Amino acid sequence: xxxxxxxxxxxxxxxxxxxxxxxxxxxxxxxxxxxxxxxxxxxxxxxxxxxxxxxxxxxxxxxxxxxxxxxxxxxxxxxxxxxxxxxxxxxxxxxxxxxxxxxxxxxxxxxxxxxxxxxxxxxxxxxxxxxxxxxxxxxxxxxxxxxxxxxxxxxxxxxxxxxxxxxxxxxxxxxxxxxxxxxxxxxxxxxxxxxxxxxxxxxxxxxxxxxxxxxxxxxxxxxxxxxxxxxxxxxxxxxxxxxxxxxxxxxxxxxxxxxxxxxxxxxxxxxxxxxxxxxxxxxxxxxxxxxxxxxxxxxxxxxxxxxxxxxxxxxxxxxxxxxxxxxxxxxxxxxxxxxxxxxxxxxxxxxxxxxxxxxxxxxxxxxxxxxxxxxxxxxxxxxxxxxxxxxxxxxxxxxxxxxxxxxxxxxxxxxxxxxxxxxxxxxxxxxxxxxxxxxxxxxxxxxxxxxxxxxxxxxxxxxxxxxxxxxxxxxxxxxxxxxxxxxxxxx
Numbered sequence: 001x002x003x004x005x006x007x008x009x010x011x012x013x014x015x016x017x018x019x020x021x022x023x024x025x026x027x028x029x030x031x032x033x034x035x036x037x038x039x040x041x042x043x044x045x046x047x048x049x050x051x052x053x054x055x056x057x058x059x060x061x062x063x064x065x066x067x068x069x070x071x072x073x074x075x076x077x078x079x080x081x082x083x084x085x086x087x088x089x090x091x092x093x094x095x096x097x098x099x100x101x102x103x104x105x106x107x108x109x110x111x112x113x114x115x116x117x118x119x120x121x122x123x124x125x126x127x128x129x130x131x132x133x134x135x136x137x138x139x140x141x142x143x144x145x146x147x148x149x150x151x152x153x154x155x156x157x158x159x160x161x162x163x164x165x166x167x168x169x170x171x172x173x174x175x176x177x178x179x180x181x182x183x184x185x186x187x188x189x190x191x192x193x194x195x196x197x198x199x200x201x202x203x204x205x206x207x208x209x210x211x212x213x214x215x216x217x218x219x220x221x222x223x224x225x226x227x228x229x230x231x232x233x234x235x236x237x238x239x240x241x242x243x244x245x246x247x248x249x250x251x252x253x254x255x256x257x258x259x260x261x262x263x264x265x266x267x268x269x270x271x272x273x274x275x276x277x278x279x280x281x282x283x284x285x286x287x288x289x290x291x292x293x294x295x296x297x298x299x300x301x302x303x304x305x306x307x308x309x310x311x312x313x314x315x316x317x318x319x320x321x322x323x324x325x326x327x328x329x330x331x332x333x334x335x336x337x338x339x340x341x342x343x344x345x346x347x348x349x350x351x352x353x354x355x356x357x358x359x360x361x362x363x364x365x366x367x368x369x370x371x372x373x374x375x376x377x378x379x380x381x382x383x384x385x386x387x388x389x390x391x392x393x394x395x396x397x398x399x400x401x402x403x404x405x406x407x408x409x410x411x412x413x414x415x416x417x418x419x420x421x422x423x424x425x426x427x428x429x430x431x432x433x434x435x436x437x438x439x440x441x442x443x444x445x446x447x448x449x450x451x452x453x454x455x456x457x458x459x460x461x462x463x464x465x466x467x468x469x470x471x472x473x474x475x476x477x478x479x480x481x482x483x484x485x486x487x488x489x490x491x
Contacts, residue, residue, distance in 0.1 A: 006035060010044040017045075017053055025056060032060050039066060046070060055079065063087040068094050077102060082114035089122045103134070107143050111389045116143060120150050124158075136162050137174040144169065145192035152199050167211045170196070190220045190263070191317070198228035201250065202243060213254075222263035222320050226251065229258070230265065230273060252276040259285075264317045267310045288323055291330070291352055295339040302340055309348045309359050316386045316395030322359075325382050325399055329355045335402075344438060346474070351402055360385065360396030363474050364431075366485045371473035375459055376422055378403070378443070378471040379452035391485065400471065405444035407468050408434050414466045418442075421460065423479060430486065431475040433468075441472040 005028060020028065032041055042061060049057050058074040061067035062084060071094055085106065088095035099106065099119065106115040123131040135147045148166060151159055159166060168175060170193050172186035197212035216223045229251045251258060252275055259269060259277045266285060269277055286293060292306055313319050333353025341349040347358045363370055371377055378400045385396035415433055422429065433442040445467035449456045477484045
């Protein structure tokens with residue numbers, strides 16, 4: 001069957017092509033490309049299908065040098081994924097033109113860094129000095145970090161050929177001839193530069209590590225050096241073990257400043273990492289975090305939950321914000337009470353004076369806007385979410401007013417009025433208000449004046465009588481949406 005199909009194409013019998021399913025068409029494309037007689041086959045069908053089925057033709061010929069002119073005529077950038085980009089670069093003179101004409105497109109629209117991996121591998125394989133230079137000074141500093149990381153990991157012997165001093169190139173200023181100095185150069189992301197510093201350390205570039213470490217400590221309020229230096233590694237041999245011990249000694253030399261400036265490892269150290277941070281610093285941090293570490297009336301099980309939650313705050317680089325906001329809202333509170341309120345499937349809640357802090361593990365919704373700011377929802381005085389590359393929330397903090405009035409026993413008409421108002425704003429909910437399987441999602445404000453509204457006096461009379469709000473700002477979607485971004489059970 002496959003042989004007959006290829007013979008049809010070779011002979012110019014092409015009417016069947018557009019009747020094929022997408023699956024069969026993809027298989028046919030692969031068969032033609034893999035055929036020993038592909039040039040003859042393509043010459044048979046290309047004149048007849050070039051205009052009728054341009055995508056089919058392009059996906060067969062795009063990287064075949066004999067058909068480069070036709071490929072240019074049919075070129076469609078949207079069809080070039082990382083695999084086809086690789087094929088173009090390695091097989092066709094068209095490859096470098098496509099890359100150079102669309103350089104930013106390939107590198108900046110690249111969530112999984114697959115295009116970057118293709119380009120940087122090709123640059124080294126082809127010893128393309130112009131391309132290597134372009135990558136080494138690329139304007140996007142995360143791409144530049146990825147290049148530096150790849151260079152150290154795969155071509156360490158070339159580091160001094162490409163950079164006179166790699167530590168000079170962690171800002172938007174690239175030291176190129178004729179480049180104008182800028183007063184405030186853009187800085188490399190703190191996680192990237194911290195990883196780069198420790199990557200240099202782990203490859204015995206001690207001087208460069210020290211220079212970057214001092215730059216980081218002088219330039220960034222917080223950093224992830226402690227995490228990178230002390231990160232557990234799989235020990236294969238005695239050399240790895242020696243490096244692990246060496247890194248601990250290097251950390252201990254600057255332990256206090258690395259602890260104070262750590263954005264994602266202080267709770268880990270507090271909970272038992274065996275390093276030489278001064279007792280005074282540890283006690284001071286523990287005192288500021290006492291509301292979570294030593295809440296009243298909490299058993300050992302809940303203490304362990306809290307430790308896991310706080311370490312997760314570390315991993316998400318949220319500890320500095322948690323520290324700052326906790327102090328801020330306790331200072332704003334009349335009440336001095338604090339404590340563990342409870343844990344749900346997506347967050348753990350703590351009372352901090354007159355406020356509740358929700359330490360988020362995830363959200364069911366991963367819409368761009370998780371929840372609109374309307375009077376129907378408890379106001380978030382602060383919020384910070386950390387999303388993964390798919391937009392799913394993997395951590396966060398919300399700060400709301402601490403509410404005590406339940407909405408279980410109100411007149412049912414207010415539930416209807418609530419939903420009517422929500423619908424009027426163009427939204428719907430996919431969770432219960434009260435008495436749900438996971439508890440209550442709605443509470444009553446102490447007064448309608450606390451509503452999230454620029455002018456509470458203009459709110460509906462029913463709401464002034466019964467200020468019911470959703471406190472779990474999740475699973476709220478635009479009404480009539482064809483597709484909603486919501487995690488499935490067991491996320």
